[in-house]
Amino acid sequence: MQMSQMLEPVLNDFRKAAEAHRQMRAYARQTLQPGVKLWDWVCDLEERGRMMLGTSGINHSESGLAFPTGVSINNCAAHYTPNPNDQRVLQEGDVVKVDIGTHVNGHIVDSAFTVSFSPMYDAVVRASFEGTWAGIKAAGPDARLVEIGNVIDETISSFEVEIGGKIHKVRPIENLCGHGLGTYMVHCDVSIPIVKNGCDPSIKLEEGKTYAIETFASTGKGKVHDVSDCSHYKMIPGSEARIDQIRNQKAKELLRFIIRNFKTLAWCRRWLDIGGEKQHALALKYLVDNEYVEAYPPLCDREGSIVTQHEHSIYLKPTGKEILSYGPDETVP
Incomplete structure (x- = not known):
C-alpha cells in the first residue's frame, strides 16, 4: 500500500474535525x-461542536472537543x-x-482567532494574524x-498601536510558541518559536506531520506568567x-x-461539573499534587496590556502543505 493510501483515513479524520471547527468558528464570530x-x-458553542462530531455528552474519547474553548x-x-460559578460578562472594550480544538479519533485541529470590538486595537489584532500567516508561508x-x-x-515587531494617546510597540510573546500535534496530544514533538533565534537552528519540520502555527502579539512585556484560578487540566500520559x-x-x-x-486530551472543571462530577475540588487537587494530572493556569502579560492570538493547523505533504483549519471566514494577507 502506498504511503498516500495509508494516510488517507487519517487525513479524512483531520478534515472532518476541521469542518466542525470551521462551523464552530463561524458561529462564534456571529x-x-x-x-x-x-x-x-x-x-452553547461547545454543545454545537459535539453535535457536529456525533459526541455523546462530554465523552470526547472517540471524537469531539480536543480541549476547552479558550476565551482569554x-x-x-x-x-x-469559565469555571463553575464564573459570572463574567463580555465588555465592549x-x-x-x-x-477552539476539535478531533476525530485523536487527530486534532487546533485554531484560534482574536475578536475586538474597537478599531483602536486593529493593529495589534493584525499583528498576530499576519505573524501566523508569515509562519505558515515559511513552513514546509x-x-x-x-x-x-x-x-x-x-512581522509582529513591525507593528505599533496607539492606545489612549500613547504609542505601544507590538512584540511577540517570547515564552509562547506553536507546536506539533500528536494523536490525542495537543502539544507534542517540537515547539515552533515566534521570536528570533528561539531554538536550535538544526531542528526542522518533517513531512507527514501536523503542526499548529500559533502566534501571540502583545503591547506589554512580551512575556507571560501564570495566574490563579486554573481551569485547564490534562492527564499526564501513563x-x-x-x-x-x-x-x-x-x-x-x-481519574477513571x-x-x-478525555484520555490525554485537555479538559476543564466546567466539563467535570457538566458530567456530574460536581464535588471534584479536593479529588482534583489530590491528582494534581500527586502528578496524575497537570494543571495549565491562565497565562498573562502585565496588567493593562493587550494580547492577541492567531493559529492554524497545517499538515505537511511531500510537495507542500494543507492548511487544515483554513476557512472562508478569513482572507490570506
Whole structure:
C-alpha cells in the first residue's frame, strides 16, 4: 500500500474535525458580542461542536472537543475558560482570544482567532494574524524552526498601536510558541518559536506531520506568567497504569472518569461539573499534587496590556502543505 493510501483515513479524520471547527468558528464570530455571559456562550458553542462530531455528552474519547474553548481576555493570552460559578460578562472594550480544538479519533485541529470590538486595537489584532500567516508561508518539509520564528518575529515587531494617546510597540510573546500535534496530544514533538533565534537552528519540520502555527502579539512585556484560578487540566500520559496506587477513593473515581471521557486530551472543571462530577475540588487537587494530572493556569502579560492570538493547523505533504483549519471566514494577507 502506498504511503498516500495509508494516510488517507487519517487525513479524512483531520478534515472532518476541521469542518466542525470551521462551523464552530463561524458561529462564534456571529454570536460573540458584548453583554454575553461567557459561561452560557461557551457551553452553547461547545454543545454545537459535539453535535457536529456525533459526541455523546462530554465523552470526547472517540471524537469531539480536543480541549476547552479558550476565551482569554485582554492581557490574558491563553488557558482561560469559565469555571463553575464564573459570572463574567463580555465588555465592549474587551479583546478576546477564541481558541477552539476539535478531533476525530485523536487527530486534532487546533485554531484560534482574536475578536475586538474597537478599531483602536486593529493593529495589534493584525499583528498576530499576519505573524501566523508569515509562519505558515515559511513552513514546509525541512523548513528550519529558527527561520520560521525569525520571520514571525519580524512581522509582529513591525507593528505599533496607539492606545489612549500613547504609542505601544507590538512584540511577540517570547515564552509562547506553536507546536506539533500528536494523536490525542495537543502539544507534542517540537515547539515552533515566534521570536528570533528561539531554538536550535538544526531542528526542522518533517513531512507527514501536523503542526499548529500559533502566534501571540502583545503591547506589554512580551512575556507571560501564570495566574490563579486554573481551569485547564490534562492527564499526564501513563497515569492510567498507576491508578491502583491511588488510596483516595474519590480521586481514583475521578481519574477513571477522566480516562473514560478525555484520555490525554485537555479538559476543564466546567466539563467535570457538566458530567456530574460536581464535588471534584479536593479529588482534583489530590491528582494534581500527586502528578496524575497537570494543571495549565491562565497565562498573562502585565496588567493593562493587550494580547492577541492567531493559529492554524497545517499538515505537511511531500510537495507542500494543507492548511487544515483554513476557512472562508478569513482572507490570506
